[in-house]
Amino acid sequence: TGVGSDLDKLAQKNGWLARFPMWDWVGGRTSVMSAVGLVPMALEGFDIDNFLAGAAAMDERTRINDFRQNAAMLLALMWFCAGNGRGEKDMVVLPYKDRLLLFSRYLQQLVMESLGKEKDLDGKTVNQGIAVYGNKGSTDQHAYVQQLRDGVLNFFVTFIEVAKDRHRAAFQVEDAVTSGDYLHGFLRGTRAALYEKGRESITVSISEANAFNIGALIALYERAVGFYGSLVNINAYHQPGVEAGKKAATRLLQLQNDVRGKLSGGTGKTAEEIARAIDADPEDVFHVLQHLASNDPRVQISKNEEPSDDKFSLAE
Structure with missing residues (x-):
């Protein structure tokens, strides 16, 4: 809670075990690395130390001045090119991992609340933004990939690939073929099918869905949103x-x-x-x-x- 808030005063008065401060300048969509996100994660047994280490490592990588070596700047530039700098195309997010089921919804708030702005920094009416939708690859495979391949070309796709399937024994769908093999085939097959029709896509790959990589992935998109805001001259950190x-x-x-x-x-x-x-x-x-x-x-x-x-x- 905010320092000096009614809840903060109540906690102090009643001797609660701990109080975790929040600041007004930390928006909800960028509060994952604050007490708002970390306290619940810690209570659930999530490895917050490695989560923060992954985010910190991505911070270092996204401070590189050479844009060719800066993953967040490259991502922002790809968004800019895909939508002609005016958000002309929606972003469809397809993570091929059950543990990333909610990641598309997280990106909806992060991207749309940050970039969906009426005015730019000069006060001009620009109506900027990128619409984001998606669920998870294996589900969306049977929902709207048909339109993505053959319908209106008003989107670009972001595939999120996780190399390692699982730590436990793999489930054999058929002889010598696991469920992870199917997911990998679906991702690569869908990507190729879209490419055949000239449909643009971005693929973000991580080695496995662990705390370090999830922290890095979130930090990557937070920085990309900030860079894109600068490219189109808007304030990505308010929400009028x-x-x-x-x-x-x-x-x-x-x-x-x-x-x-x-x-x-x-x-x-x-x-x-x-x-x-x-x-x-x-x-x-x-x-x-x-x-x-x-x-x-x-x-x-x-x-x-x-x-x-x-x-x-x-x-x-």
């Missing part, structure tokens, strides 16, 4: 669109309180009547009333042929 959504949600909660205050017993009122009374948008009021009637047993709804004529009341 998210803040706008939070403010809108706060306004809606206040509207809900206002609507509830106008409900009474008897024959009830329509959404239009309540909206006029509190000077609010009738559609917003209608949806608030529908929500209340579905979840608060005290709020009653008298349905009519037209939904706009439905009447809402408060049970006495």
Whole structure:
């Protein structure tokens, strides 16, 4: 929690075992290496020392001035070239490893929240960003690879390859062929099939899915996002669109309180009547009333042929 926050004060007052500070300048999407990510990982028995060591090693590799030797800069340049510097193509992430199932979702937030910006650093309207989607290679193999190969060319693919299948004995799918062999074949086969049709792809390979390599992989993408932000002249470390959504949600909660205050017993009122009374948008009021009637047993709804004529009341 933040130093001096209500939770921090409560913990201090009650003598809690430990408090782990957070800072306002650390965004949620870049907090994996902070207490936000490390404390839960440590409690689950994850090797956070090697995780941080991998991230630190990638930090060193991504500070190299020669872009040809800088993996994060090369990745950012590939994104830039694929989308003409304007995010014209979506990024499809296909990790061929069950342990990386959630990595695509992580990249959705990291990339889209960081790069999806209306204004650049000069205040010009640019509407930048890269849309990211994906699940895992073995699943997506049967979901949308058909469109990737033969459909609209509005994407580029990122394959994430893990060389080592497992530490335990391999599962034999058929004689002398393991499930890992199939995954490797699917990755290489899909990559080749897309290449035949001129579909662009990037392949990121790691030796195995261990703590060190996962830390390095996350650090690689964090740095690539920062470099791409510089290439297109945007601030990759704020999220005004998210803040706008939070403010809108706060306004809606206040509207809900206002609507509830106008409900009474008897024959009830329509959404239009309540909206006029509190000077609010009738559609917003209608949806608030529908929500209340579905979840608060005290709020009653008298349905009519037209939904706009439905009447809402408060049970006495």
